[in-house]
Amino acid sequence: MIRLLLAEDQGMMRSALALLLDLEPDIEVVAQAGTTAEALDAALRVRPDVALLDIEMPDGSGLDTAATLRDKLPGCRVLILTTFGRPGYLRRAMEASATGFLVKDGPVEELAAAVRRVLAGERVIDAALAAAALSAGPNPLSDRERDVLHAAVDGATVADIAGRLHLSESTVRNYLSAAIGKTSTRNRIEAAHRARSNGWI
Amino acid sequence: MIRLLLAEDQGMMRSALALLLDLEPDIEVVAQAGTTAEALDAALRVRPDVALLDIEMPDGSGLDTAATLRDKLPGCRVLILTTFGRPGYLRRAMEASATGFLVKDGPVEELAAAVRRVLAGERVIDAALAAAALSAGPNPLSDRERDVLHAAVDGATVADIAGRLHLSESTVRNYLSAAIGKTSTRNRIEAAHRARSNGWI
DNA sequence: CCTGCGCCGGGACATTTGTCACCGCGGACC
C-alpha cells in the first residue's frame, strides 16, 4: 500500500484527487494539506511514501517544501503537480530533488501511474517540458534582481520597493534596469511577466 | 437522469470532475469541453439539462458562453464554476442568467448538490460572495477604459495600446488616467490589478 | 595579489507616464 500525502490549495481539486486516488487499490491518501505549512507538518507526522505537492500555494511554494522535505524526510519521494509547465519550475524541482513533475493538463489516470513510477524511484517528467527547460537556459537573474522584480509585479513604485526591501531608490532603479536588460524587455512589467512565465520568480 | 455538460480547460480537473459526477446515480456527463467553442458546439448538439461552465478558458470567458446559451438553449440551466470568487464575475453571471455560481474552494460534494438544486430552478450562490458583490458596487469603468486597461496588463506602452486599439496616444493616456482615477490607484498596473481582482475586466 | 562579480549607492539625463484643461461630435434623456 502506497501511503500518500496530498498538498493542494484548491479545495475542490484536492478533495477530487483524494477521492480518486483512494479509489486505487494500492494507494492510500494518509494526509491532506491546503498550505505548505500544513503539508510540512503532516509529512513529518505521518511520514508518507510519496508527497504530491502543488507549487502555487497561498503561504509559499511547493518547490521550497520539496527542498525541506528532502532534508527532513529523505525517504519520502516528491511528485510535483502544477498548473503551469514553466521551465524554471522544472529546473527548481530537479534542484530540490523532486522525483517527478506533472502538469495538471493530462487526465487523472496519469496521476496514479506517475505515483507508482515515482515510488519505484523512476523519474517522471514530460519530455516536451524537459526540452523546453533545457533550451530556455538557466535563470539569468541574480537574487536581488528577482526580489526587486517580484516586488514590482503588483504595481509598486520605486519608492515602495525601496521601502519594502530596505534599499535606496537608486539601487532599486539599477536592479530594475538590469532585470529589464537581462530579460530583453522594455519595462519592469514586461520583465516581471517574462520572469513569471519562465518560472524565474 | 440529469444530463450534464462539463466545460473546464484544465484537463486533470475536468476528467476528475467527470469521473466523480458520473459516479452519482442521477447524473450523467453527456459532454466534455476544454474551450468555450467546444462547449457551445457540444451544448447545441447534445442539449444537456445543466451546463457546468468554468469562467477562465483559453479562448474566451464562460460568462459569455452562458449568455449565448441563454439565448440559443433557453431550457438549459447554467452553473458557473470558477477559481476566483470575484464580485464582478458573480454580477456578470447573474446578468447572463446563470442559475448558480460556485467557487472551486469547497469540497466536491457541494458540486453534485448544486447541480441538483440548479436543475430544480433554485439559485445557488455563496452568501458571503453575494454580499461582497453587492458591497463592491457595479463596474465603474466604461467600455473603452476596460479595453485600454486590458491592453495594458502585459506591460504594453502607450504607443502599443494606441496601435492595437487604433487610437491616438493622447486618448490612451486620457483613458488610462480615468481608469486610474476610478479605481483610486496610483498607476496603470495597480489599476489593472484592482480591475482584475474585482472581475471588472 | 589581482580579477571578477554581486551587492549597494549617487548623479545626470532622456523618455515615458500620469494629470489637467480644453476642443468637437453624437446619442440619450427630459
Next chain:
DNA sequence: GGTCCGCGGTGACAAATGTCCCGGCGCAGG
C-alpha cells in the same frame, strides 16, 4: 431646445521611470 455623458483628440506640464555613468565594499577563484 438644453444638458449630460461617453468617445476621440490636442497641448502642456510635473512626476515617475529607465539608462548610463561613476564610486565603494566584500568575497570567491585563479
